[in-house]
Amino acid sequence: MTDMDKTKEQLMSELAAMHQRIAQLETSESELKQVEKALRESEERYRALFESKLDGVMVIDETMKPLLINQAAMDMFGFDSVEEALQVNVLDVVAPEERERVSKMITEDMFRHDLQQIEEFRCRKVSGEEIWISAVGTLTKYQGKVVGLASFRDITEGKQAEELYQTLAGSSPIGIYMIQDGKFVFTNPQFQKDVGYSEHELLGTDPLNIVLPEDRNMVRENAVGMLKGERSLPYEYRTVTKSGDTRWVLETAVPILYQGKRATLGNYTDITKLKQVEEALKENRRRYTELVNFLPQTIWETDERGNLTFCNYSGSLAYGYTLEDISRGMNTIQTSIPEDRDRMKDNIQRILNGEELAGIEYTAQRKDGSTFPVLVYAAPIIRGNKPVGLRGVTIDITERKQMVEELRAHRDHLEKLVEERTAELKTAKDAAEVANQAKSEFLARMSHEIRTPIHGILGTLSLLRDTKLGQEQRQYIDVARSSADSLLAIINDILDFSKIEARQLRLEEMDFDLRTILEEAAEMVAMRAHEKGLELICHLPPDVPTELVGDGERLRQVLVNLIGNAVKFTEQGEVVVRVKVNADRKKEVELHFTVHDTGIGIPEDKQGLIFDLFH
Numbered sequence: 169m170t171d172m173d174k175t176k177e178q179l180m181s182e183l184a185a186m187h188q189r190i191a192q193l194e195t196s197e198s199e200l201k202q203v204e205k206a207l208r209e210s211e212e213r214y215r216a217l218f219e220s221k222l223d224g225v226m227v228i229d230e231t232m233k234p235l236l237i238n239q240a241a242m243d244m245f246g247f248d249s250v251e252e253a254l255q256v257n258v259l260d261v262v263a264p265e266e267r268e269r270v271s272k273m274i275t276e277d278m279f280r281h282d283l284q285q286i287e288e289f290r291c292r293k294v295s296g297e298e299i300w301i302s303a304v305g306t307l308t309k310y311q312g313k314v315v316g317l318a319s320f321r322d323i324t325e326g327k328q329a330e331e332l333y334q335t336l337a338g339s340s341p342i343g344i345y346m347i348q349d350g351k352f353v354f355t356n357p358q359f360q361k362d363v364g365y366s367e368h369e370l371l372g373t374d375p376l377n378i379v380l381p382e383d384r385n386m387v388r389e390n391a392v393g394m395l396k397g398e399r400s401l402p403y404e405y406r407t408v409t410k411s412g413d414t415r416w417v418l419e420t421a422v423p424i425l426y427q428g429k430r431a432t433l434g435n436y437t438d439i440t441k442l443k444q445v446e447e448a449l450k451e452n453r454r455r456y457t458e459l460v461n462f463l464p465q466t467i468w469e470t471d472e473r474g475n476l477t478f479c480n481y482s483g484s485l486a487y488g489y490t491l492e493d494i495s496r497g498m499n500t501i502q503t504s505i506p507e508d509r510d511r512m513k514d515n516i517q518r519i520l521n522g523e524e525l526a527g528i529e530y531t532a533q534r535k536d537g538s539t540f541p542v543l544v545y546a547a548p549i550i551r552g553n554k555p556v557g558l559r560g561v562t563i564d565i566t567e568r569k570q571m572v573e574e575l576r577a578h579r580d581h582l583e584k585l586v587e588e589r590t591a592e593l594k595t596a597k598d599a600a601e602v603a604n605q606a607k608s609e610f611l612a613r614m615s616h617e618i619r620t621p622i623h624g625i626l627g628t629l630s631l632l633r634d635t636k637l638g639q640e641q642r643q644y645i646d647v648a649r650s651s652a653d654s655l656l657a658i659i660n661d662i663l664d665f666s667k668i669e670a671r672q673l674r675l676e677e678m679d680f681d682l683r684t685i686l687e688e689a690a691e692m693v694a695m696r697a698h699e700k701g702l703e704l705i706c707h708l709p710p711d712v713p714t715e716l717v718g719d720g721e722r723l724r725q726v727l728v729n730l731i732g733n734a735v736k737f738t739e740q741g742e743v744v745v746r747v748k749v750n751a752d753r754k755k756e757v758e759l760h761f762t763v764h765d766t767g768i769g770i771p772e773d774k775q776g777l778i779f780d781l782f783h
Contacts, residue, residue, distance in 0.1 A: 224301075224320035227310055230279055232258040232271070235315060244301070244322055246294035263290040263298060278305045278316050288323065300327040343436030347375055348426055362417070362438045364410030380406040380414060387419075394421045395432060404439065416443040466542075466562040472555065474500045474516055486564060488535035500558075505531045505539055511703065519546055520555045526687060526706040529698060532562070541565050541698070563640070571644040572695045575651065582622070582655055622659065625652050650688050654725050680720030682759075683708060686745065689727035696735045703742040704735070712747050713757060727761065734765035741766030 224241030226234050237253045245261045247253040262270045266289040273287055286304045293299060305318040343359030345352060352370045360367055363378050376384050383405040390403040402420045409415060421434040457480075460467045466483030470476055476498045484491050487503055500516075501509050508530045515528055527543045534540070546560030629652065633645045690706050697704040708714070727745070734743045743765045750758035770778065 224322075226258070226318050226320070227308075228258055228274070228316045228318065229313070230275070230316075232274055234258065235310060241320060244293075244299075244320060245291065246297075248294075261291050261293070263292055266290050274305070274316060278307065278318075279314075282307045288327075299324045343438070345370075345375070345434050345436060346424075346426055346431050347434065348429060348431040350374060353426065353431065359436055362409075362415070362436065363407060364413075369410075378407045378409075380408055382406075391419075391421050391432070395423050416440045466564075467560075468500070468562065469549065469557060469559045470500050471557045472520065474513070474558075476500055477557065483562070486534075486562075487532065493535070503532055505533045507531070516546075516558065519558060520548055522548075522555075524708060524710060526690070526708065527563075528703075528705070529565075529694065532564075541569055568640065568644050568647075569695065569698075571641075572647070575644075575648045576695060578625075578648075579651055579655075582625075582652075585621075586655070586658070622652055622655060647688070647691050650724070651692055654692075654721075654728060658725075675719040675722060677717055677719065679715070679717055680723075682712070682714040682716055682747070685720050685724045686727065686747070689724050689731060690745065692728050693732045693735050696732070697743060700735065700738070701740065702735060702738055704731075704745075705742060706745045708747055712749055712759065727763075730761075730763040734763050734767060737769075738765040738767030 224244045225236075225238045226241050227236035228234050234254050234256070237247075237250060242250070242253055245253070258274070259267045259271060270287075270289055277285070284304060284306050286302055288300060288302050291299055291301050300323045302321045302323045303318055305316050307314055308317045309315065340356060340358055343362045344354075344356040345359050346354035351372050352375060353372075355367055355370045360370065363370070365378075376387065379387050387403075387405045390405075394403075402418050404416060404418050407415050407417055416439050418437045418439045419434060421432050424431050424433045461481040463480065464482055466486050467478075467480040468476060468483055469478040476494050479489075479491070479494050481491070484494065489498070501512055504512050512530060515525060519525060525546075527545050529541065529543050531539050532542045541564075543563045543565050544560060545563075546558045548555040549557040549559050625648075629645050629649045633642055633649075637645070686706050686708060690704055694704055731743060731745060743763065746762045746764070748760050748762075750760055
């Protein structure tokens, strides 16, 4: 029973009792005084009850003129006095666009049919401020006439909150819905767009109708768990749109009260594109893994402490470990012999600190304890501008070393031959001082004899490279060809120096890659360094340009001579090759090459001869 009903019932009860009392009273003066007193008391109780209402109360006649109004109604509409309030028409405080509906509600629904129903509409206070009210009215009697008794309540704040929610829900990029008694009672435009159904088609239907049948039990269990507070994380499932498309969605649900009853408020986000991206990433990862596992080299990744986080199949075979061994936790230090481990730790830290180190040679150790030589290339893994580990490739250079040994034997033979031929040339040169013509003929013949076997070696290596060889074997051939080219350049320089072919010594200008020249020069002396237990490191900073124009062959020969000499006279420690840019030059780039060793050095009395030819 509403407050209005209680008020009406109480007033009617008192009026009936009063009339019954009057009928029973005699017309004596004392009785009339008692009647007057009872009427005054009844009127006072009625007035106190009328004014004590928190809601606004108004008594109106059929012309919609107020007959009575309480203080709450005056405050609600902004009247300064009762007299002012009783001079207006009820419709004067109703918003213009609502007046027709309110007029019908009063004249027809209340006065003609005595309908008691709650209505909401907008009103305007005397100040012009617009408010929302909830009103209910009924018929009663006042001063012998049938009048309307209306109760008003200000619901402006609730309406504003409702309008705000409707605005937010209507413009939200996330689907929003409410479910009550197992049916949709509200859906926002985004939800309707996502599922392809209109609001009219959704309201009153079972929400599980749009869920893929295979996912319905899972959705029901997750929703119940979330409503009970047993689950807080969003859950994923598949829906079927009106057009028949299957879509992936991410959903959360919370319990709420809606119109005084328990309901469920849900957030619904279409994540189909995200799922497609995830699937594409998984497919790319799968292809990457297959490709990496197909490579013959060992491909690996570590964290910042050197613990292996990934190793391809070729790597597990090369080292004799299973992928399960690696997944249980291994440090990359374990893959080298004990003598190399401190050096490996130091190099790992240097790379993490930003140093760029070229291929570093170690002796690897298999699970069974056997060893083999490797060349390791590594770079830092950067995430958030911070190194979080290493990524690299390890190359088994066993075959390369065997080939280098064979090439070294050929090289020693060629060097011996060159030494012999050089001695012969020197003898011939000495003899030529006595007989110049004989000298020229002899040296010309000897130069032809020296060049012929070298050209034969170069030709054979070129033919061998064109056969069906692997990439690594081709690299070994390229090292041999590079050594032979250098040897031929030395012979040509000897002939240039002796003026036999009457051509001037000149530098050839062509494009070349400094990194390649540096690596080739290092590889040509790497075997000697390894035999003596020396560490050979080439340091090429990022600011040094590598695409250059000049005589790359001459530069390589200079580097081979410098590095080879350093290795030859160093018994332990390291040989470090560095390249840096001269910062003082303004218009041109000038590169400085240094070769630093820990050997015996050049005696002071010999340092003045270092630029003499063939010294």
